[in-house]
Amino acid sequence: MGSDDDGVELKQGVGRKKLAVFVSGGGSNFRCIYDAILDGRVNGDIVVLVASKPDCGGANYARDKGIPIIVYPETKDGSEGLSPHNLVIALRKYKVDHILLAGYLKLIPAELIRAYPRSILNIHPSLLPSFGGKGYYGMKVHRAVITSGARYSGPTIHFVDEHYDTGRILAQRVVPVLPTDTADKLAARVLQEEHQVYVEVAAALCDERIIWREDGVPLIRSKEDPNNYS
Numbered sequence: 001m002g003s004d005d006d007g008v009e010l011k012q013g014v015g016r017k018k019l020a021v022f023v024s025g026g027g028s029n030f031r032c033i034y035d036a037i038l039d040g041r042v043n044g045d046i047v048v049l050v051a052s053k054p055d056c057g058g059a060n061y062a063r064d065k066g067i068p069i070i071v072y073p074e075t076k077d078g079s080e081g082l083s084p085h086n087l088v089i090a091l092r093k094y095k096v097d098h099i100l101l102a103g104y105l106k107l108i109p110a111e112l113i114r115a116y117p118r119s120i121l122n123i124h125p126s127l128l129p130s131f132g133g134k135g136y137y138g139m140k141v142h143r144a145v146i147t148s149g150a151r152y153s154g155p156t157i158h159f160v161d162e163h164y165d166t167g168r169i170l171a172q173r174v175v176p177v178l179p180t181d182t183a184d185k186l187a188a189r190v191l192q193e194e195h196q197v198y199v200e201v202a203a204a205l206c207d208e209r210i211i212w213r214e215d216g217v218p219l220i221r222s223k224e225d226p227n228n229y230s
């Protein structure tokens, strides 16, 4: 077991993966993954942050940590941001292995999906396929869950395809929806689970513990028991 210059123990056999994280808002999932990298739970490095808004909370946090920032898509006045083609070129320049969408609210272009097959993940704050698709993001999701009378909710992590929230599901966690819940209370309960499951998935991704079943369903191999999958 080697260690890098900062003494962080490096797992032998699998080189550290290079990650790009995409954000549009506060970036709490991004910050949790960043912290998990620093304390050795995730065997990777966030080499670039992509933000849909240059001054969002996630971008400001990345700036503070010295992480390079790319704006995508191009701003309406054309003053900032990249085209889909130049975004792919930029991510290749950073030698990105995997892309993690974390509160990102813009459609990922087909050109990027083709360039990174089975390598782009997204976290959504409901149990897909319920309460997903165009128009379902942020608090809109939690309001719809409560109005529906659903008794359970929770985050879904899925691979990204050309449409919103229709990619192959990789991981889910379940939380109760309580009779007295407001959208804010439910959002907080789901977000707490998001932070845990995204770190677990990022760790599996960087450890190359994600496999694909013959029917196309992705599975995570347990870190503790290689014969156990979820």
Ligand SMILES: Nc1nc2c(c(=O)[nH]1)N[C@@H](CN(C=O)c1ccc(C(=O)N[C@@H](CCC(=O)O)C(=O)O)cc1)CN2
Residues within 6 Å of the ligand: 101, 104, 105, 106, 107, 108, 109, 122, 123, 124, 125, 133, 134, 135, 136, 137, 159, 160, 161, 162, 163, 164, 165, 166, 167
């Ligand atoms: N090609 C893909 N791109 C993105 C996906 C995906 O699965 N495939 N996931 C989204 C994240 N997301 C849900 O998890 C999501 C984000 C945004 C929307 C939405 O309706 N957006 C609005 C615009 C919102 C805004 O600009 O503030 C819209 O398109 O009208 C739905 C689902 C990230 N990208």
Ligand SMILES: NCC(=O)N[C@@H]1O[C@H](COP(=O)([O-])[O-])[C@@H](O)[C@H]1O
Residues within 6 Å of the ligand: 023, 024, 025, 026, 027, 028, 029, 030, 058, 102, 103, 104, 105, 123, 124, 125, 136, 137, 138, 141, 191, 194
């Ligand atoms: N459909 C996409 C969507 O609604 N994403 C949601 O945005 C919130 C903010 O994330 P953040 O605190 O990591 O920025 C999170 O709850 C995430 O699931």
